[in-house]
Amino acid sequence: MVFEVFAISAAFVFGLAMRPIGLPPLVGFLAAGFFINAFGPTFGMPTATGPILDYLANLGVLLLLFTVGLKLKVKQITEPQVVGTGLLHFLFSIVIFTPFVRLFFTPDWMVALLVAIALAFSSTVLAAKMLEAKRELGNFHGRTAIGILIVQDVIALVVLAIFSGKLPGPWALLIFATPLLRPLLFRMLDLAGHDEVLVIAGMMLSLVVGGVGFELIGLKGEIGALVMGLLLSTHPRASELSSSLWSLKEVFLIGFFLSIGMSGLPDWDAIVFALAVGVLLPLKGVLFFFLLIAFGLRARTSFLSALSLTAYSEFGLIVAAGIPAAEAFLVPLAIALSVSFVVAAPLNRLAHPLFEKYEDRLQPFERSVRHPDEQPTDLGDADVLIFGMGRTGSSAYDAMTEQGNAPIGLDADTYKAAAHVEAGRNVIFADAEDSNFWNSVNLSRIKAAILAMDDIEAKLIAARTLRAKGFDGPIVSHALYEEHVYMISEAGADQTYLTMREAGRSLAAHAVDEIRARNGTAG
Known part of the structure; x- marks a missing residue:
């Protein structure tokens, strides 16, 4: 009971403390994780609670990605501005971060490359949480940001497969057969009704079929949960299913933010690393902005999408944990991730006022082309x-x-x-x-x-x-x-x-x- 009392109380106190100062609760949950890590043992909290939080965090991430998939369309992921920006940003980020990490933090070029790869990704959890809180997951800039994050997640899986020596086996090809499951999944959702069976159906599809099922064929469970959501996104009750899982997902995601804070107490080197890459964080957003502009999007869409993507990624921790050569940077990357969340979360809350403030400076960067996110000027005969x-x-x-x-x-x-x-x-x-x-x-x-x-x-x-x-x-x-x-x-x-x-x-x-x-x- 010590774990429940201490963890829940810390999450509540720190989450509540963020509201008066205008920060989202997730920043408080990160702080609560560090607090638990530092003072938990003093209050008799068992040292084996890390795996418990990691397990809850994994459930939260799977449910989040499943609900994100429910609100996506496959077509948007293949759009030029999504695929092109995702790939080019990854390459440019490696070019920027690799020499920086090599120069200041490690003499090994390979380790520097792996850390740069971890820093190249953006946070799917933070972006999805902030966009969902503002009800902008379905908006053009929200869909663009989530599409780019999916491209990054695929890249991360390839990186893990190459550098960890765990290449997916032939069973992984079954992912291309998943569309054949759509009629069965639709029928299952039709039969689930509107009560607790609908919640269980969502949990089974995201955690069992998507999470465990994809791991059995050699792929990440996160991708499986997202794919399951995508398969159901065209079902008339997709929105209802997403709403039914909302509270459950939010509770488990608290475990995710707590687990980041509990990943390790930082030493001086980790703090210096986190502050240094924190200084470079704006470059991540600036690069996203100009790449989206180059693909013909308007300044507003580019700015809002870029701001959603301006944070380091929890997938970076997965990369570092899954590749032995990069394990030494696991705690520094966790601190850098936390710093980026603290910076990015309030900025995303103020995204629209920020664009209005700097609109005159950002507008001139737009290309003189037909924008795919063009706004109408004529409302016709409507009254x-x-x-x-x-x-x-x-x-x-x-x-x-x-x-x-x-x-x-x-x-x-x-x-x-x-x-x-x-x-x-x-x-x-x-x-x-x-x-x-x-x-x-x-x-x-x-x-x-x-x-x-x-x-x-x-x-x-x-x-x-x-x-x-x-x-x-x-x-x-x-x-x-x-x-x-x-x-x-x-x-x-x-x-x-x-x-x-x-x-x-x-x-x-x-x-x-x-x-x-x-x-x-x-x-």
Whole structure:
């Protein structure tokens, strides 16, 4: 019981302490890991708790990658800006880091190369966590960042296979047969229902079929969990499955951040190494930014994607742990990873304000080409704007159409927008947090705006910008939490409704109508 009391209490105290200073809880969990490592034995905590946390951390990472896969499309991983940026950034990073590590930290060129490879990767866990927290995994820049991370993960597997001498056997070729499993997986998800069996189905697919199954054929379980998610990403209930695993994944991921902190107490050399590569961390983001610009993306997408990728990777620790020549750098790399998280997490929270602040300096770097993430300027004959085309936005769109209005839906997910177009709705790709969209869009025909996206920051920006552009029509929004109602109204919305409260009122209204209809029939 000492382990549970000490680990959970430390995670809670340090995670809670981050909120008043504006840092995400994961930074506190990292600090809690170092605290447990330093003071745990003094309080009677068993020394064998490391493997327990490592096990929980592995479950958390597998569940995270599975849920990331549920929100991806295979097509996006093969896009030129994704594959090209992932490969080129890896090569340029090795060229930069190898001589640096060789000059200051080791006389061995091979060890320097392996450490440089570990530093070349970006954190899948941090990027996915931050994008998910901001509800931007489906946005263009979020999908681009995650696609690049998948390319990096594949590179990491190849590196491990080459330098550890553990090349995958012929069974690994079975990965190319996994699409044949899709009908069976779809049927399994159809039968799982909506209760705890759905949660167990998600755990089995991510941890058993993906995690253990891929390790049995000589591949990493992380790739297996991601592949399982990708196979199910086109299922109508993929989003529901992801939501059902959310709390479970969050709890296990605490173990991941604690385990990084508990990987070892740093000596002076490890601290110097972490600070030195921390100074080089901005180069990682700058390189991502200019590579994405070179592949024709706009400055905003390039900046947001690059910022998501500006952190060292937990896969670097896996590389160091799996290759004997690099094991001496395991603790220094863990400290460097922690430092990069502390720097990157708050910057990612401020990503949109940061771009707005430096937009004038970043915009000139854009290429004069047709950008794949181009924002619309003409809304046609539409008279109602609907931001966010999930279930709430889609219902609002259909209701507006039935009332004789001409709505247009805006969504930052290109795939979701395309799916709505196929279904016959007037929906376009546009991001309410993108200043370029607001600078060029014509709102002269718009009579009303509905804010149906979930992200509170996106709602606030949309409401403020609509009013700043002189829009005087009604702005109506929904809110997930009571404390958001006042914020959205202050930003410029005329009416803000709590989603669940309105659902309850609607149910009551239907019940009253049914009672009256039956009483009328009986009379």
